Amino acid sequence: MRARHALAHGDLAAVRRDAERGARLFRRLGDQWGLSQTFFPRAALHEIAGEYREAARLHEEGLAIAQELGLRSEAGKRLCALGRLAFLEGAYEESRQRHAEALRLAAERGHRAGEADARIGLGMVVRRTGDLAAAEEHMRAVLTWFRDSGYAPGTTLALxxxxxxxxxxxxxxxxxALHAEGLAAARALGDVRAVALALEGLAGAAAAGGEPERAAGLLGAARTARASAGAPLPPAERHDVDRTWSACRSALGPAAADAAFAHGATHPAEAERAGSVWGTAQFQARA
Structure with missing residues (x-):
């Protein structure tokens, strides 16, 4: 449980320490249920590092234990995790099938948290494949549930x-407006990786709104944030960042884009503050 709480707050060193110790203790006891609870935080470390094969190996082992013990909710969690890894490797149909099966298992048992996890995966798949209406439907549903349950990490991701x-x-x-709200929630949570995600989102909004220099600076600040957490963005998770960066370079030219990015990277607090105020001001103006 300490490892899971540390993961929610982005403390990866504590995740590694407590999750691995928990796994060793449960193996020594021969407690398969207890061991099954350690797979998520341990695999998450490998996923964050882009080590998808090792993450999948751990989740497959967890799925086998869950099926052996008849733990259908736990099996659904491991299916979601495997679906997420399939998504990161570009196997979108496999990812959709894994998440759909997880959603079915969760719905059968009225497991709302499991339904939310499955919907997140399905929402990400359909957004990547171009069905924006379905993506919004899934994410609105999970945002409502995360807000009602007070689960801040899920709220920042849904936003x-x-x-x-x-x-x-x-x-x-x-x-x-949505990314500014996500940034505020990430700051309150204290998760640097969630802060970086919100900054990347604000960068995309800035580029789409005709402010490529601001966008490049926000991307620089996001990279600095991720580096400070010891978790640079893996190549498979760069889709949104890469398309924003491409827009910045096209609008500004390579030299000016690089300069704006470097300024944001070396002055991240300035870029983050400007991005937050700008996003909030835009929301208030629209309201």
């Missing part, structure tokens, strides 16, 4: 996904 969806729809103002 980011809704913000990216709004940007892709061409609604830069709504994207700014």
């Amino acid at each position: 980011a996904e809704l913000g990216f969806t709004a940007e892709l729809r061409g609604d830069a103002d709504r994207a700014r």
Whole structure:
């Protein structure tokens, strides 16, 4: 449980320490149920590092234990995790199938948290494959549930996904508002990786709204934030960042884009503060 709480707050060193110690103790006891609880935080470390094969190996082992013990809710969690890894490797149909099966298992048992996890995965898949209406439907449902349950890490992710969806729809103002709200929630949570995600979202909104210099600076600040957490963005998770960066370079030219990025990277607090105020101001103006 300490490892899970540390993961929610982005303390990866504590995740590694407590999750590995928990796994060793449960193996020594021969407690398969207890061991099954350690797979998520341990695999998450490998996923964050882009080590997808090792993450999948751990989740497959966890799925086998869950099926052996008849733990259908736990099996659904491991299916979601495997679906997430399939998504990161570009196997979108496999990812959709894994998440759909997890949603079915969760719905059968009235497991709302499991339904939310499955919907997040489905929402990410359909956004990537171009069904923005379905993506928004899934993410609105999970945002409502996360807010009602007070689960801040889920709230920041849902806001980011809704913000990216709004940007892709061409609604830069709504994207700014959603990512600014996500940034405030991430700051309150103290999760540096969630802060970086919100900054990347604000960068996308800025680029879509005709402010490429601001966008490049926000991307620089986001990279600095991720580096400070010891978790640079893996290549498979760079889709939104890469398309924003491409827009910045096209609008500014390579030299000016690099300069704006470097300024944001070396003055991240300034870029983050400006991005937050800008996003909030846009939201208030629209309201």
